[in-house]
Amino acid sequence: MRGLKISKALGSGFSCNGNTVAYLCGSNGPLNGYGLDKKQLSKIPIQARPGPSISSSYSSPLGFTIQSAVLPTAYPYLLFKGITTFGWPTGYWFFHGIIDKLKHLIGSKSSQAMVLLAMGHDKSDGKIILDKETNKIIFSPPHDPLLPQKVKAFQKITRKLGGILFMSRFRSASVHLLGGCNASSDSSDGVCDPNGQVFDPEVPGLVHQGLYVCDASLIPCSVGVNPSLTIAAAAEHVCKDLVNNVLKYKTKTCTNYVSKVVDQNPPIETHDTLKSSETSYVSVKETLRGYIGGMPCTATLRMKINLQNSNDFDDWNYSIMRKSLVTLKGKVGGYVVFRAIEKDKLHVIDGEVKMFEVNYRTPYTQYMHYRLLLAAASGSRYVLEGKKIMNPYLFAIFSRKETTTLYVTFKRVSGNFAEDHHVGLNLKGKLKVSMIQLLKTLLSLEGNGKGRFLHLFLLHLLRTYILQIPQGIHEEYTPTDSYNNSYPTSTFHELETGDGCIISCRRWNRGHSRLKFNEEKHPVLLLNGHSTESFCLPTEPNDLIRTLLTEGHEIWLLQPRLHPLNPSNNFTIEDLGRYDIPAVISKICEFHGPSMKVHVVAHCVGGLAIHIAVMGGHVSPTRIASLCCTNSSMFFKLSTLATVKMWLPLVSISMALLGKNKTLTLLDTSKASLRHRLLMYIARWIPRYERCTCNECEVFSGIFGNTFWHQNLTPTMHHWLNKRSTTKLPMAAFPHLRKICKSGFIVDSKGNNSYLIHPERIAVSTLYISGGRSLLVTPETTFLANKYVKLHQPGFRHERIVVDGFGHSDLLIGEESCKEVFPYIVSHIRLCEEGKDIVMINKEKKDRKEALDWAADPYRVASFSTWSSMSKLRLLGC
Numbered sequence: 001m002r003g004l005k006i007s008k009a010l011g012s013g014f015s016c017n018g019n020t021v022a023y024l025c026g027s028n029g030p031l032n033g034y035g036l037d038k039k040q041l042s043k044i045p046i047q048a049r050p051g052p053s054i055s056s057s058y059s060s061p062l063g064f065t066i067q068s069a070v071l072p073t074a075y076p077y078l079l080f081k082g083i084t085t086f087g088w089p090t091g092y093w094f095f096h097g098i099i100d101k102l103k104h105l106i107g108s109k110s111s112q113a114m115v116l117l118a119m120g121h122d123k124s125d126g127k128i129i130l131d132k133e134t135n136k137i138i139f140s141p142p143h144d145p146l147l148p149q150k151v152k153a154f155q156k157i158t159r160k161l162g163g164i165l166f167m168s169r170f171r172s173a174s175v176h177l178l179g180g181c182n183a184s185s186d187s188s189d190g191v192c193d194p195n196g197q198v199f200d201p202e203v204p205g206l207v208h209q210g211l212y213v214c215d216a217s218l219i220p221c222s223v224g225v226n227p228s229l230t231i232a233a234a235a236e237h238v239c240k241d242l243v244n245n246v247l248k249y250k251t252k253t254c255t256n257y258v259s260k261v262v263d264q265n266p267p268i269e270t271h272d273t274l275k276s277s278e279t280s281y282v283s284v285k286e287t288l289r290g291y292i293g294g295m296p297c298t299a300t301l302r303m304k305i306n307l308q309n310s311n312d313f314d315d316w317n318y319s320i321m322r323k324s325l326v327t328l329k330g331k332v333g334g335y336v337v338f339r340a341i342e343k344d345k346l347h348v349i350d351g352e353v354k355m356f357e358v359n360y361r362t363p364y365t366q367y368m369h370y371r372l373l374l375a376a377a378s379g380s381r382y383v384l385e386g387k388k389i390m391n392p393y394l395f396a397i398f399s400r401k402e403t404t405t406l407y408v409t410f411k412r413v414s415g416n417f418a419e420d421h422h423v424g425l426n427l428k429g430k431l432k433v434s435m436i437q438l439l440k441t442l443l444s445l446e447g448n449g450k451g452r453f454l455h456l457f458l459l460h461l462l463r464t465y466i467l468q469i470p471q472g473i474h475e476e477y478t479p480t481d482s483y484n485n486s487y488p489t490s491t492f493h494e495l496e497t498g499d500g501c502i503i504s505c506r507r508w509n510r511g512h513s514r515l516k517f518n519e520e521k522h523p524v525l526l527l528n529g530h531s532t533e534s535f536c537l538p539t540e541p542n543d544l545i546r547t548l549l550t551e552g553h554e555i556w557l558l559q560p561r562l563h564p565l566n567p568s569n570n571f572t573i574e575d576l577g578r579y580d581i582p583a584v585i586s587k588i589c590e591f592h593g594p595s596m597k598v599h600v601v602a603h604c605v606g607g608l609a610i611h612i613a614v615m616g617g618h619v620s621p622t623r624i625a626s627l628c629c630t631n632s633s634m635f636f637k638l639s640t641l642a643t644v645k646m647w648l649p650l651v652s653i654s655m656a657l658l659g660k661n662k663t664l665t666l667l668d669t670s671k672a673s674l675r676h677r678l679l680m681y682i683a684r685w686i687p688r689y690e691r692c693t694c695n696e697c698e699v700f701s702g703i704f705g706n707t708f709w710h711q712n713l714t715p716t717m718h719h720w721l722n723k724r725s726t727t728k729l730p731m732a733a734f735p736h737l738r739k740i741c742k743s744g745f746i747v748d749s750k751g752n753n754s755y756l757i758h759p760e761r762i763a764v765s766t767l768y769i770s771g772g773r774s775l776l777v778t779p780e781t782t783f784l785a786n787k788y789v790k791l792h793q794p795g796f797r798h799e800r801i802v803v804d805g806f807g808h809s810d811l812l813i814g815e816e817s818c819k820e821v822f823p824y825i826v827s828h829i830r831l832c833e834e835g836k837d838i839v840m841i842n843k844e845k846k847d848r849k850e851a852l853d854w855a856a857d858p859y860r861v862a863s864f865s866t867w868s869s870m871s872k873l874r875l876l877g878c
């Protein structure tokens with residue numbers, strides 16, 4: 001047999017509670033065994049109508065009770081006559097039967113019939129067995145020693161009342177089935193223990209954890225009276241034990257169950273501190289409403305917040321690296337109503353809230369986290385995780401929205417405590433607290449820590465939004481270990497460009513790959529964004545260079561005239577596409593022959609440059625095996641903040657301030673002229689989404705705007721980027737960059753649209769990647785690019801990906817980039833290596849139709865930050 005080992009007693013010890021059912025009809029007296037007739041039915045309102053019920057009860061000294069029952073009129077009386085009877089009783093001849101039936105049909109006899117039930121104690125030795133050979137259920141009823149007396153009693157009643165008695169001759173009939181999974185002291189004669197837990201018969205004394213019998217089947221004998229209350233009492237007893245066992249199990253192994261489900265790296269804490277009764281606490285009621293996955297959802301939560309740990313507030317030893325400091329935390333109860341997913345309330349069975357959480361990576365920002373494990377009546381388990389982000393951006397204009405909006409994810413998880421991975425459902429949405437609800441919440445505060453809680457709450461808001469005091473400083477972080485010394489070695493090559501400029505490149509030989517490939521793979525050319533390194537990252541365990549080396553590619557990294565190594569004082573983005581990229585490609589050809597193709601991976605300005613190179617006719621598309629751009633393309637759509645900055649004369653002011661030397665030295669320790677110092681000073685005052693405590697980072701993000709979400713970068717990476725890598729910022733190309741940004745697509749240095757008019761030149765397979773948590777450049781950039789190439793180059797494979805949670809350069813330098821982003825790049829290159837860059841031409845029609853459907857970006861967020869003029873593009877004819 002399959003499944004769990006269960007006691008052999010399963011199915012035995014079955015009782016019918018000593019029941020015998022009989023039906024009496026044709027009596028002379030009005031018995032009223034049937035309920036309301038048609039006339040009564042129409043007069044009595046539905047809630048006042050009686051259901052099936054016991055109309056009279058008599059306990060016989062012989063050891064059983066006889067009851068008469070009232071049945072609904074619609075109940076088929078023939079059922080009793082037919083099923084309970086073997087053969088017709090005496091005096092009930094055929095003709096009589098027909099008349100009786102006719103009388104019943106016209107309703108004249110319904111008042112003269114009655115159902116009788118006798119119950120007592122049977123031997124409780126019935127059996128239900130599954131016959132393995134015939135695969136049929138065999139039922140042998142329990143022996144009932146009182147059956148003859150019961151029959152006699154029924155006959156006596158019939159004689160008194162008149163009429164005819166129908167009943168089973170040979171067996172008891174029951175409406176009160178009991179037993180079959182009998183409770184017992186051991187598994188030899190019972191299926192479960194006295195608490196309902198099912199025995200494991202192989203090990204004496206052991207039970208199957210978590211498997212319970214919780215109904216009439218555990219009652220081991222007849223009870224002799226109507227058993228419903230007995231069954232309810234037994235079920236309640238089992239439930240009490242079940243809850244106790246679950247609590248015991250959770251305190252033993254699952255103290256932090258919810259955070260285990262939600263967060264892969266939670267700080268490990270126990271709830272011991274929360275249990276202490278001496279601590280001050282506050283209880284908060286909160287109602288949040290909103291939409292998850294576009295469907296309405298309401299969360300009614302009760303939080304008990306502990307105020308004991310608030311002294312950790314200044315203890316910075318606690319918050320190193322990824323760990324974050326929590327000042328207030330508490331347990332959450334309550335329920336969630338999400339009718340689109342579950343009809344009934346979803347009850348919070350384990351919940352945690354962390355308020356005023358501070359992350360070392362984003363010292364100006366405060367977070368609030370909610371993690372709720374929800375249970376549905378259907379048995380499904382869900383995890384709702386919510387986050388409030390409080391960021392003092394632009395004089396805290398969004399403070400109200402930020403403090404009342406909870407960004408949530410809603411996942412279905414497997415019910416098993418041991419395996420808590422999410423299954424299928426994964427929705428995102430927002431829940432909000434209305435002003436009225438906020439007031440209600442404030443009024444509903446309870447507990448001895450009420451005053452202190454309010455004080456802390458206001459203090460945190462003041463600190464975040466008004467005073468804007470950072471909590472923890474980036475400067476304090478010094479990397480403990482030196483950067484990866486075993487970084488694959490590369491060779492350095494100096495290049496002279498067509499216009500006589502000296503630039504350089506690095507080459508990583510495929511010899512570093514541990515894997516060996518028979519066929520020759522095309523080299524990969526990497527093009528960085530503006531002045532920062534995105535590919536060769538010695539601080540990270542896996543950067544794109546090492547990822548591609550293991551794929552068996554040779555790698556070339558261009559260090560063009562905007563690289564801190566070769567800063568030019570006078571250049572445009574056009575120069576990069578016109579001279580620098582062709583220079584490195586001809587160098588590659590020196591190594592591999594003139595017909596060698598390269599895969600190009602480019603970021604931001606590098607992406608603009610490669611599009612200028614190809615669409616400007618400076619590099620032939622036949623040289624390019626595949627193209628992959630992150631947050632750039634022939635289009636360049638900026639976020640609202642960046643757009644506003646572009647319309648201000650900031651670039652011309654900067655250029656005037658810079659004077660002759662247009663290369664800014666970023667390092668705090670390096671000397672800078674007075675003019676440069678003034679520019680850097682101004683840059684710090686320019687608004688941006690995230691403030692940083694690192695001076696270099698502040699200057700850089702003042703000039704460009706934030707280029708990454710701090711949370712996505714390891715502190716080591718952040719330190720390396722600002723203190724070691726990005727040392728110089730050649731700003732000579734800014735006027736051209738401004739023209740491109742203002743147009744929204746690549747233009748030449750004079751501002752003319754001389755590239756987009758050559759779609760025939762971009763005859764390559766493309767992959768455009770955008771960050772879903774848009775920063776600096778919006779996903780529209782890749783959306784439009786993807787449409788453009790699909791429309792004009794339908795013969796090639798074109799893909800576009802928006803990666804959730806990433807902004808701009810963190811797509812490549814983020815802690816999770818190797819898991820979340822690189823696989824797309826690798827698979828794109830792999831497909832093109834396998835010759836899958838060409839698509840069947842019959843797909844053309846479909847792609848054309850799709851390409852013409854401009855407005856349908858599935859990733860487009862409906863907010864003012866992504867608006868742009870689409871009409872401009874239509875006029876351009878692309």
Ligand SMILES: [Zn+2]
Nearest residue numbers: 692693694697
């Ligand atoms: Zn920073």
